[in-house]
Each structure stands twice: as structure tokens, then as C-alpha cells.
Amino acid sequence: MSNEEWQGDFDPMADPDEQRHLLSVLDSFRSYRRLAHYNGTHVRRQAFYSLPSSHWSLLSKPPFSVLDSLAKIDDLIDANADLAEAIFQTGFKSFIAPTLDSGWVASIVPEKYANNEFEVYSKVMEHLNVKATRNDIDKARSCVHQFYREWSAEGAVERSKCFDPVLEALEKEFRKLSQTDDSLDKSSLRVLVPGAGLGRLVFDICRAGFSVEGNEISYHELFASSLALNHTTKEGQFTIAPFVLHSSNHVSRQDQLRTFQIPDVLPSSELSQVFENSRIPPSERMSMATGDFCVIYSQPDAKDSFSAVATVFFIDTAPNIIRYIETVKNCLASGGLWINIGPLLWHHASRKPATEGDDEGDAKDSKTETYAGAGIADPGSVELTNEEVVALVEHFGFVIEHHEVDNIETGYVSNARSMLQNTYRPSFWIARKH
Template sequence: MTEKEWNGDFDPMADPEEQKTLLSVLDSLRSYRRLAHFNSTHVRRQAFYSLPSQHWTLLSQPPFSVLDSLSKLDDLIDSNAELAEAIFLEGFKAFMAPSLDSEWVASIVPEKYAHDEYQIYSIVMDHLNVQTTQGDMDKARSCVNQFYREWSAEGNMERGKCYEPIINALYTEFTARSQDILDLDKSDLKVLVPGAGLGRLVFDVCRAGYTVEGNEFSYHEIMASSLVLNHTDKAGQFNIAPFALGCSNHLSRADQFRTYSIPDVHPRSLLESEGTEEKVPPYERMSMATGDFCVIYSQPSYKGAFDVVATVFFIDTAPNIIRYVEAVRNCLKPNGLWINLGPLLWHHASRIQCSGDENEENNDDLKYHGHIDAGVGDPGSVELTDEEVVALVKHFGFEIERHEPGSVETGYISNRKSMLQNTYRASFWIARKK
């Protein structure tokens, strides 16, 4: 990872609206513990004690022990909150701390907290009149749970189905190019991963030997990626219970309360130990860029910058997928490869642009980091079928080399022991820029 950790063209502190967005994200992470305790245990205790007394008395005893289960749930919330608060700390230090007036901070922080970073930053947040959106609170919870898929040993079954086809396709492409280019090194292949999320695919591509740039615009995931890739001290530093807060469809409490250690590997140590004999060290081959994918990678400065673009569970985040196709085409070199795997759960389905207050919250979700009239903030949306997406890619000058619709069956942050299972039958295709 580069020293800057995340690179991008925008400064989130340069615009008041952007600061408001950033503060909402930070507060959603800081508030994880309080809100989870309220919504997951406090409310359930109230409902439990609203039962007829003979009923809640019965259910308080073995083998049910509902009150004991709620106490255990409180403990697991605290464990999850340790991760959320660690993300908050790293995010605050990266985005907010450099712009703070140290004298003002000293004037509002009691002496007893002078050496407690979390308390200092939390007190600062209390003085900034932060208004946290419901959407950001939901994303904070989702972000913690996503660590199960991306950075737990048990999540490898799920992510492996999605990432191994990408790594295999990269190796096939490298092997083919090696026959035409003498002394070609894996590091010579430049790979872009849009929608980098928590950074696991970026890490895996780098570990495989290629030069890779991740791109992400979600502040939650930017901060979480920075934490796991740059600021963890060891494997298994945190324990999370991703399925504990949902109380439906469990076969047993043991299933509901199962914990998972994350990260399953220590990224920095692993890259340093494996890259000692490589032509280009791993920390020089992996970088991250913040910003709207369409806005950044449609720029002339990125024209022909990458040999491969790899999109996993990403293209359906586009309101207007033509913008994505144009951006991929712009940043790929001639004969470059676009590798895609994922479903088509269109995230912006049938969104409506209006000026009424009733849609104000939805409109806020369409704004992105200073780009209100560009990228994902452009008006309009469309939902295509897999066949139509492939036809569109062809229309923009790509040759489809492989198309395997429904070939990858996988869940997404799925509890395999749950009584409810959701499975995607994702499409996998490879397209080459003519």
C-alpha cells in the first residue's frame, strides 16, 4: 500500500456538504454500539417483559433462557463495536484530525481524556452538531458484517467462488502475453478493481503478483479498507458475530452467536514476506483511489492506463450502465481485458428525480462526494438483462471471449446454517477491447 493509502482528486474537507456527509459516516460508526444495544436488546427486553408474566417466567428458564441469550447478545454487540470504533478512529485520523484546531480541541477535552484518542475524537464529534442519516447507520452495520465475507477464513468459501475466476483469468492472460513479450513480469500487468469494497480482491490480485489499483467511493468501506490493509497489528485482531443481531431463522443459539476472527491473515506481514524476491515489491504494486468510478476513469489522464479491469458484484451499482462501459473502455489499453462476475441486482432501480421534500433523503443518496451532476449522481436509471448487458458491451467495441451466465452460484454474507438461504446465480464474462 502506498503511504497515502487512498488517492483521489477530491478533498472531502473542502466543501461543507462533503464534510456533512463525512461526519454522518463517522458518527454512524461511533454510534454502532449504542444503536445496536438499543435496537437489538433493549427493545427485545421490553417486548419480552410485555408477555404475560407466566410466559416470560417460563421462557427465562432453561432450556430457553431468553434473558441469558439477550445478555450474550449484548456481549457480541460490544465485540462488533470494537471493530466499528476502530474504523471510526482510523477514519477520523485520516479525514478530520489534520484540519482540527489543536487549541480548540484542548479547550473542550477534559484532562482525564487527554491521552485517549477515542474519547478525544468522540468529544469533538459531540461538539460538531452531527446529523447522522438512517442510511449511514444501516451501512455501518453492513460494513461490519461484510468483514465476514472478505476477511474471515470461513468467508473464503463464498468469496473464493467470486475471486478465483478473476485470478485464474488474469493468469491465463499473463501466460498468453508472455508468449509474445520476452521477460514479461506479472507486475507489468496493471489491473483496476472498481468497487474495491473492503479491499480483499485488491489484496489477492497484488498477492498474485500483479500491479493493482482499487477504486471505492463509499466512506464506510474506504475507512474499513484502510484499517485492515494498513493498521491491523495481527491476524485475528477482532472477533465479530455477523449473524447475531438478526434473530430469525436460526436453528440454534450457537449458530446465531458464532464468532469469526478477522482478518484471517495479516495483510502487511504477508505481502512483505512473500514479496522479497519479486521484481517490484508488493507495497509498490498496490494502491487505492477514492472517487466516483465514472468521473475518475473517464478522464483523459486515465486513457489506456490499465491492461485489465476486473469487476465483481459491481456493474449493477450503475444507475446508467453505459457510463460504466464508457469508463472501462476509456481506461483500458487496446487489446485490454474486462473480466466481470456478478448478478444484476440493480441498486438504483426506477429512481425518481424530483424537487419535493418527500424524496430529499433519496436524492441525498444519489449525491456523491462533490459530484452532484456527474457519475452515479447523473439523473435517470435503467435495468438491463444479462443478455442486454453483453450486447451493450459488444456495441461499445468489445469482443466477448467468454460468457457463462448463471455459472457461479454464491451467496453474499450468507449464514450457511440459517433456515433461509439466498443464492445468486452470477454471470461470468470476459470481454476484450478491440
């Protein structure tokens, strides 16, 4: 990735509300260890010992050994927390550390912690006195688990279902363009990935030789993707147990305790190996922009900027899908491709609506998530069917060149060994702007 990890004009430190939200996100990762231990094992131990003594005594012995299992869960929570705290340090170092007075930091940090980066940052957080919201805590936990899908070898099963169709469409488009211009290089095709998440699709597109820009509005995802893309130093650097905090629907205890190594590839090393196939080095072909997709890419300076837009499990984050379609149309060059794959689990539909006298509303839970007064925070919402979405895309001047439903089945951060399986059958379509 380029030296500037996140591009864009928006400065969160210039807005007190935004700064407070950023600190809440950082604290949600910093608090992962304590809260996961409390909710994951402490509460369960209390409940266990509340059973009749003859019952908990029985369940403490083999083959049940419930207390031994809780001890193993504690160990795996610590492994997950190592990743969460690395994400915390990445975000703090990028946004908060540059704004601090070194003398003030030295005055509040005990000398014994002076060489411990995590402890130094934690002491600063304590003095800033911003605590994570429940919503941010839930997102931090989900973000840690999402590494299984995006950055483990085992997650390739889910990734291939969603990423391979995108990569195949880009390769096909490049071959088509090369027929009329044999001097064309893949790096000349600029691809935008809104809702980039933990950055794996951005990385895979860059590894394939294309130029790519990810866009993400969530600080949770931005900090985590930065760790994966820019700050990991070896394959398998972290061990995660994505299912350890879920206690239901396990066939065996070992299914709950399964661990996985992440990342499965070291991005810096992997991209250096493909440089010889591209005229432009990977560091200049991959970037990440932070902010609201609609706000950034509907601007005049973004017009006709990209050869392709790839939306994967993204368009259902739109309260008003028309805003997304208009934005894609603005930033996509004439003749460019919009490649979409995903379900229509309209995210906003579960939001608590604002009530009379409540000028905040759920949509203003965090300005980073909504950019109040613009983009996805615009008033109004609608939930459409897949047929209606496709009809709208055509209405705005796109030609659907390929469309299939029911041919792809995939989970999302799913445990294949669980007794409960949630399966998506996403819609996959390719549209060309004319």
C-alpha cells in the first residue's frame, strides 16, 4: 500500500464528535480481553456454580470437564485478544499518537511501562476517559472473528465463492481490451472496491496485477485492514479462535475450540513477487480511502475515475440504493464495468427509527458510520427486491451483461461444523455503463 495508509480529505481529529467515536472504537479493541473473559467465561462459571452441587460436581468430571473447557476458552480468548490489541495499537499509532505531547505522555505513564507500547497507549486512553459503546464493542468482536473469512487459509472456501467471480470478470475484461490494444497493461485498469472490509479483496485484485482502491467507512475495518495489509510481519503471525465465544450448536467441544493461523499470506512478500508482471509496483497500485462512499465518489473530481467497480456484500448497506447507483455511475468511466455479488440483507431496516423529540436518532450513532447530513445518513430508506434493484440499475443507463441468482451458495464467517448453518444465495450481476 502507498505510504499514506488512508487517503481522503476527511480529518476525524478535527471534529470533537468524530474524535470521540474514534476513541470509542480504539477502546473497543483495547477492552476485548477484559470483556471477553468476563462475558465468555466469568459469567458462565458463576452460572455453572449456581447449579445444584451434585450437578456441577458431575459436570466437572470427564467426559464433560466443563471447568477444564472454560479454562481452555480463557486461553483462546487471550489469543484473540492479542490480535485485537494489535489492531488497537495500529489505529492509535496512526491517529492519536501524532497529536500527543510527548512531555504530557511521559508525565502520566509509569516508568516501568515506558518501553511497552500497549501500556503507554492504554494509559493515554485512560486519561482521555472515553469508553467504548456497546455497539463498538460488538463490532470489535465481530471484526476479530472476520479475520477467519478474509485472512485464514480455511476462509478461502468462502472467499472463493465471492471473490473468484469478481477476479474472473476483471480478467475477462482485460483480455477483451487487450484484443484492440496489445500494449495494455493490467495496471491501467483502475478498480474501486467500496466496503473493502478487512482488505482481502483489495489485496487479491492488486495481486492479480490491477490497480485498486478500497473504500471503507468503518474505523473497525480500517484499523484491522491496515494491520493485515501493512503491519503483519510473517504468515501465521496470530492465532484466532473465531467460534470460541459461541457456546451453542457445537457437535463436540473441539469444534468450539478450533484455532486458525492468520494471515495465510504475507501481503508485502506476496506482492513483491508479482511486481515483475506489472509496470507499476504494487505499492503504487493499491490504496485505501476512508469515508462515506456516496460522499467521496459522487464528487466532480471522482467522475469517470475507474475502469471497474466491484461491490461484494455491499449494496444492501444502502438506505437508499439510488444513491449508490448514482455514485457508481459518477465514478465509473464510460464503458466501465460494475461487478456486484451479494444478498439483500438491508442493514438499515433493523435500525431504531428516530422518535419525536429525538434529533439524534440511530442514524447518528457515529458520524464516521453515517456522515450525518450527507451520504448514507440522508433521510429516508427503502428495501427492494433483487429484480427491482436490477431494474433500477438499468434505468440509470447500465446494461446488464450477466445476471445469475441461486447458482452460488456461501456462508459468511460460518462454522462448517456447526449444527446451525446460515447460507446465502447471492445475486451476481455484471453491468456496463453506457
